[in-house]
Amino acid sequence: MADQLLLSLGPRPESLPGRYVRPAPQRPRLSDVDTSASIPVIDLTAGDDPQIVAQIGSACRSNGFFQVVNHGVSSELVMKMRKIAGEFFRLSAEEKMRLYSDDVGKKVRLSTSFNVKKEEVHNWRDYLRLHCYPLEEYLPSWPQKPVAFREVVSEYCSEVRRLGFRLLGLISLSLGLEEDYILRALGEQEQHMAVNYYPPCPQPELTYGLPAHTDPNALTILLQDPHVAGLQVLRPAGKWAAVDPHPEALVINVGDQLQVLSNGRYKSVWHRAVVNSEKERVSVAFFLCPSNNAVTAPAEQLIGEKSPAMYRSFTYGEYYKKFWARNLDQEHCLDQFRSYNC
Numbered sequence: 001m002a003d004q005l006l007l008s009l010g011p012r013p014e015s016l017p018g019r020y021v022r023p024a025p026q027r028p029r030l031s032d033v034d035t036s037a038s039i040p041v042i043d044l045t046a047g048d049d050p051q052i053v054a055q056i057g058s059a060c061r062s063n064g065f066f067q068v069v070n071h072g073v074s075s076e077l078v079m080k081m082r083k084i085a086g087e088f089f090r091l092s093a094e095e096k097m098r099l100y101s102d103d104v105g106k107k108v109r110l111s112t113s114f115n116v117k118k119e120e121v122h123n124w125r126d127y128l129r130l131h132c133y134p135l136e137e138y139l140p141s142w143p144q145k146p147v148a149f150r151e152v153v154s155e156y157c158s159e160v161r162r163l164g165f166r167l168l169g170l171i172s173l174s175l176g177l178e179e180d181y182i183l184r185a186l187g188e189q190e191q192h193m194a195v196n197y198y199p200p201c202p203q204p205e206l207t208y209g210l211p212a213h214t215d216p217n218a219l220t221i222l223l224q225d226p227h228v229a230g231l232q233v234l235r236p237a238g239k240w241a242a243v244d245p246h247p248e249a250l251v252i253n254v255g256d257q258l259q260v261l262s263n264g265r266y267k268s269v270w271h272r273a274v275v276n277s278e279k280e281r282v283s284v285a286f287f288l289c290p291s292n293n294a295v296t297a298p299a300e301q302l303i304g305e306k307s308p309a310m311y312r313s314f315t316y317g318e319y320y321k322k323f324w325a326r327n328l329d330q331e332h333c334l335d336q337f338r339s340y341n342c
């Protein structure tokens, strides 16, 4: 167990410990990654202008990923969020170990890899996982250090939640649904956050920060490290593409619940985080999730003779349990929810 504790406690090994080494066929093959691919950048200045709705629809259909600029989250707050995230992982070992847990059911925990109790090969990542909504319920159990942590992160959560709701409205419109359709379907949405820390890795070609996975939730809003690339998405042609950091942008991706609600029109796309030998990387992923008892099902309006319901209905509580009971890089969790008609 001791050897599975946080990477950010150091010391930094000269070669990759065996428990992080992936079998040869599962390695990232970094030299094959497309570094020139572009993930659409959508300017949100113009509100719900039909052109923006069309751009969002097209990005969700073809890439499952897009970036937004002029998104309404102030650049000062984004800067503070990045700073406090980095500072958090520089706290003393004692401070960090107080928050450490390998129990994936805990709503506030500092952990490593993905699910250390279950997986055979670990990932080169530490992460702080926070439940964030309702804020007043979770805030008292959040880290007290660094000093401004609670203040900055709670403000960030509120602003990003607002952005997320706006995006869900635009996504609804892009599917030809009423603007509040998805918001209503998802219920009183929960909100989780992962602050990811990927230290420099002695042999990045042998492991991952996070292996290929899709997100179980509805919508993810990712704040990337502005200087260090690491996020890669699987393109429809089967090639991995790097998402180079855009300093002003937040990266948005469709999660599994939106793939179901859209009856498969929008894709919850495989993505992964790779590491590098020189620099640490910090990212902040913000997940909008249906409430546990909300029932996810394909929207009636998107079901027809030629497009039968692709998935059975289920509660998010059921989905989330199945998601965490697997290894991260197994088959698409949604495959377990396919409708028998399809």
Ligand SMILES: O=C(O)CCC(=O)C(=O)O
Pocket: 194, 196, 210, 215, 222, 224, 230, 231, 232, 271, 272, 273, 283, 285
């Ligand atoms: O760090 C990244 O770029 C990806 C993070 C991610 O996919 C996640 O936290 O689920």
